Amino acid sequence: MKGRPMDLGLKGKRAIVTGASRGIGRCCALALAKEGARVCVTARDEELLGAVVKEVNAAGGEGMSVSADLTSLDGCKKVVDDAAGKMGGVDILINSAGAARGADILELPVEIIEEALLLKSFGYLRLSQLVIPHMKKNKWGRIVNIAGGAGASPARGNIPTSLANITVLNMTRALSDAAAGDGIMINTICPGMTNTQRARDLLLAQATKEGKDVEEVLAAVGKRTPAGRVCEPEEVGNVAAFLASAACTYVFGSSIYMDGGGRRSTP
Ligand SMILES: NC(=O)c1ccc[n+]([C@@H]2O[C@H](COP(=O)([O-])OP(=O)(O)OC[C@H]3O[C@@H](n4cnc5c(N)ncnc54)[C@H](OP(=O)(O)O)[C@@H]3O)[C@@H](O)[C@H]2O)c1
Structure with missing residues (x-):
């Protein structure tokens, strides 16, 4: 039986995607672009961002980029101000910037944990706090946080990423409670090895x-x-595009595990 493709209602929506110069973030940006969204991609490497903007345009979206280091509040502000200024607002935020290093818990310098929290936990939170006022204006918004299976599976070698991911999961629940009444849906994807x-x-x-x-x-x-x-990064991009879409209407503060069924905890 032939069906009509689902309309994700993303055409013309204004999105910011972080960590979009490569990997999962890039695939999230391209998945939105295929649906006709306007996408501001951000990371530090301007050259890579320029190449992704071209890919966004070729895929059917309208791309722009802002280069910034998201470990600082100033970097986060620059991205939201430039994107909102050029696009006239922000409807969607996909947080994917992450770069936690690994080290054994017995030798782990706490500075490595600090680095991971600064970029991922504080960066995701700061960007959410900055975009929510824009979303409130239209009583519509979507935030998708890319966390990771390590948040629920701490191990001696993955504590920086595990701690960063569990904070993202907890913040997503709290932010969702605070923003749901304004038509803003905030959810998390936890990929396994991608x-x-x-x-x-x-x-x-x-x-x-x-x-x-x-x-x-x-x-x-x-x-x-x-x-x-x-997992392939394109698969995460597809799920992120659905969670960011107008077709997804009653999923609040949830996490979707994309780990090939590998987790040992209950859903
Ligand atoms: N790959 C996996 O197996 C996996 C599994 C679970 C969860 N995840 C999560 O998924 C997210 C993306 O991972 P990935 O595998 O796609 O990583 P990736 O390919 O290394 O991409 C990371 C992105 O973050 C950006 N970034 C790094 N440091 C930054 C900074 N200080 N300021 C701004 N942007 C910065 C990078 O660009 P620049 O270096 O140019 O800034 C890049 O665009 C991360 O949050 C990661 O924890 C990944």
Whole structure:
């Protein structure tokens, strides 16, 4: 039976996507662009951002970029002010900027945790606080936070990313409570291992230790999940576009695990 494709109602919507120069953020930006959204992509590397703006335009969206370091309030303000100024407002925020380093808990300098919290926990919160007033004006908004399965699965080697992710999960619930009455939906996606440069960089040390290449280690991680493979960033982009869309109307403060079924906790 042939059905009509679902209208996501994203045409002309004004979005900011962080961490959009590569990986999951880039795929979120392109998924919105395919639906005709206007997308402001942000990260620090201007050259990579310029290339993503071209991809956004080619995909059917309208792209712009703002380069900023999101570990500071000034950086977050610059992004929201420039994007809202050029696009005339902000309807959607997808937070994906993250760069937590790994280190064993017994030797972990707390500065590495601080770094991870500054970019991800405080950056996601600051950007949400800055865009919500814009969304309130139209009584409509969507925020999608990319957290990660590590938030619910602490281990001795992943505490910086695990702590950053669990704070994002908790903040999402609280922000959702505060904004739901204004037509603003705020949700989280928790990807498991996802095939991006960041995942490869994090697995490099393990691969070197085991005398394997990164592809082998990535494939082995995927095989341990019920799905039998790791996640592709385009798959996260598609789910983010749905959560950011006008078709998604009654999902508040939730988290969607995209981990191939690998988590051991109850849903
Ligand atoms: N890949 C995975 O397996 C996985 C699994 C679960 C969760 N996640 C989460 O998904 C998100 C994206 O991960 P990814 O794999 O797509 O990583 P990625 O490919 O390394 O992309 C990270 C993005 O964040 C930006 N960024 C880094 N530091 C920044 C800073 N100080 N200010 C502004 N932007 C900054 C990077 O651009 P610049 O360097 O140019 O600034 C880049 O665009 C992260 O929050 C990560 O924790 C990833």
